[in-house]
Amino acid sequence: MTRPPFPVLQRFSASSKEEEAHTSNVRVKPAQVDPPSMLTRLQFNCTYSNLATLPREGVPEIAFVGRSNAGKSSAINAFAQQHKLAFVSRTPGRTQHFNYFAIAASPPEPLKHRAFLVDLPGYGFAKIGMGIKSRWNELFSTYVSTRQPLVALCLLMDIRHPLTPLDQHFLQLAIQAGRPLLVLLTKADKLGFAQMTKVHRETEIKLGELLIASNAALSNNISLTVMPFSILKRINIVAARQWIESTLGLAGIENK
Ligand SMILES: Nc1nc2c(ncn2[C@@H]2O[C@H](COP(=O)(O)OP(=O)(O)O)[C@@H](O)[C@H]2O)c(=O)[nH]1
Numbered sequence: 001m002t003r004p005p006f007p008v009l010q011r012f013s014a015s016s017k018e019e020e021a022h023t024s025n026v027r028v029k030p031a032q033v034d035p036p037s038m039l040t041r042l043q044f045n046c047t048y049s050n051l052a053t054l055p056r057e058g059v060p061e062i063a064f065v066g067r068s069n070a071g072k073s074s075a076i077n078a079f080a081q082q083h084k085l086a087f088v089s090r091t092p093g094r095t096q097h098f099n100y101f102a103i104a105a106s107p108p109e110p111l112k113h114r115a116f117l118v119d120l121p122g123y124g125f126a127k128i129g130m131g132i133k134s135r136w137n138e139l140f141s142t143y144v145s146t147r148q149p150l151v152a153l154c155l156l157m158d159i160r161h162p163l164t165p166l167d168q169h170f171l172q173l174a175i176q177a178g179r180p181l182l183v184l185l186t187k188a189d190k191l192g193f194a195q196m197t198k199v200h201r202e203t204e205i206k207l208g209e210l211l212i213a214s215n216a217a218l219s220n221n222i223s224l225t226v227m228p229f230s231i232l233k234r235i236n237i238v239a240a241r242q243w244i245e246s247t248l249g250l251a252g253i254e255n256k
């Protein structure tokens, strides 16, 4: 059987209004752009520091992972269209726990949820000691390889310095666990359009190579989607949210 030259590397399609918002530098109000989304019902659920106590409801979850300060909490806030849902920090490395955000069942019932988004502790903050780093490494690798309700990972990397050695390390753990990946190249507003497109393409190519190098047999089955992403310029907020909703099985349910 002939193997495709690359693993399943999916092209994103940003909504035309989002692209317009970027290229013409116009800020588009959320109400004009955003289709209705279940993610606007996100609520803080619980903080966990121990894998054994994670929710056992068996509903699907997507975890947000990346270096400290990559923009994880900001992205969750943007998807939820809420300003203070996830803690957005100017002091990197402060979130040390697994923060669970829940989409409530409807009508709301205590302890019944449709899905979770999980804000994982950031990695790679210089002031964190080796003890915490190795504990986080162990936590993450156990979580990503054994957590049954985990349907995908969303990896966030600052578009100005993507695929650092630590990013590659955690990508390899995710790939080995066979998890679908959404890679967001955050703070894309910091680059011009040409540079943003160049980094996007280069990152896709490097990720494809990394997939093949990590596990050639497995790589053909892993879904990998890469998008430039900006909250300030609203680049791909809707496209990423749609990817998340469809991966969580929420597409088309829309607030019912
Ligand atoms: N320019 C720009 N800054 C952003 C963007 N997203 C997040 N930030 C900033 O990056 C910093 C870190 O964000 P945060 O969400 O706390 O990162 P986390 O540590 O990964 O959760 C904050 O100062 C945010 O305001 C973006 O799209 N553009």
Ligand SMILES: [Mg+2]
Pocket (backbone or CB within 6 Å): 072, 073, 074, 087, 088, 089, 095, 119
């Ligand atoms: Mg955070």
